Amino acid sequence: MSVDGAAFDAWMRAHQALAERALEQVLPAAGHAPARLHEAMRYAASGGGKRVRPLLAFAAGELVQAPSERVALAGAAVELIHAYSLVHDDMPCMDDDTLRRGKPTVHVQYDEATALLVGDALQSLAFQVLSEPTPGADPARQLEMVRLLAQASGSRGMAGGQAIDLAAVGRTLDVTELEFMHVHKTGALIRCATLLGALCGRGLEEAERTHLDRFAKAIGLAFQVVDDLLDAEASTATLGKTAGKDAEANKPTYVTVLGLRAAKEWARDLRAQADEALAPLGPGAARLGQLADFIVKRPF
């Protein structure tokens, strides 16, 4: 590993730890009534995953000298939304998955009704976290962050993307339709994480915001393409979730639509688009570039 690689790796581990600690802090104590629900919320949201969304928030926060404890809370809010979506996605009426991050999914470990409520309550908690009074923060800015997260989560964001995904099962999609789905399903929340991180610091200029969003959009898509490649190629053990589910469920993926080779090419193209968007943001955006490398270069 290069010196830069080692430095990024240390940064990543330190900030993953900050993200875990923020989640730990905002999740209700497992012993607090209703104890089973709170225990299941912690089961769903604690100690797992790469915390890509909080990492994007931290990296974007570095662009604008944002205080890291504030970014950690914004990142935690986004991660709570992500965690709720995984819990609901895994349920029998959706993907019917039994394994997630190497552990039984919430409805398997607990029961379906609890999984439903865990997801619902994690979503509420995300908005509670963003709306807590924060010393030194501008309430109007906080309100904007709430609105961005609500839009990114809702029917014109992540939940809408899930609906498009449902409708696509068994159909043949072209690459434009596939992109439309992913821009909503995973892209919206990734863009939101990046923007929320940046909103924890000095105000962004209009042009900066546009570049940052263009970066996040490219990375969000790249993330999905890489996910599809991983799903197609990796084994269940490496992945920590059931591999090959997409093909089995007859779901269109970048691999099924473009083929393996073109999908890899497309991931690299998106990485280049992300780099282009970062260039005008100057050296403060270096961490975002390193993180983009990490996201796109996951082994496959």
Added chain:
Amino acid sequence: MSVDGAAFDAWMRAHQALAERALEQVLPAAGHAPARLHEAMRYAASGGGKRVRPLLAFAAGELVQAPSERVALAGAAVELIHAYSLVHDDMPCMDDDTLRRGKPTVHVQYDEATALLVGDALQSLAFQVLSEPTPGADPARQLEMVRLLAQASGSRGMAGGQAIDLAAVGRTLDVTELEFMHVHKTGALIRCATLLGALCGRGLEEAERTHLDRFAKAIGLAFQVVDDLLDAEASTATLGKTAGKDAEANKPTYVTVLGLRAAKEWARDLRAQADEALAPLGPGAARLGQLADFIVKRPF
């Protein structure tokens, strides 16, 4: 009907119409992609129910001369949370109900996966509505409203109440445990609706806020006691949802725990507590008193 009764009736119908219009305004157009999800969201949230929560917001708003268009949006946000909770509650893994407000429930009319996403997206939309920039509104106050709604909806509010309810099936509860459940399951959102309505106007003094919350807490419980009485006595046709479900599901209710007669007595007691709480708020609270009568005197 008395002159007062007729006047209240006219007020109620006018404000139910305002509540419907606000929901109409904030729900995404049914034709907008993803169309099936948006159509199902409208199916779940439009044109049904007595809109008790928005009415409480309007009545509390009158206490503080709140602009009714602002209250209408706050009431719509609470109603979206209520609507989402009904959609998820009705699902097979929860109450498994097929009829709601005289129509097939969302998972029957559409499918389970869509019902799950409808609930999720309605919740996001509620927070989006509360966080929209509002001319003349104080962002710090808006942020407080977001926080109150998130708390009332989450694991220490409504979703927590559902979890307690799940755990209670088949168990014998005493009246204290039953109250603990309902304070969360339905009470939290009713109190929130009342408080949000009042937060749309001039600032409340500490004592006023305490009285108002005591009123809302009593009414929230009364509402549930009356619901249990209705469920025990009314026919499915009158109720617009499957009657007798609670007894059938072996769920503890005020009727099963206290008996019919004592449950009716308890509803009247709670109504008296609500009146006591209103007294110090003066004539501006008259509408809240009329609404309390309406809530407790529903025919049973």
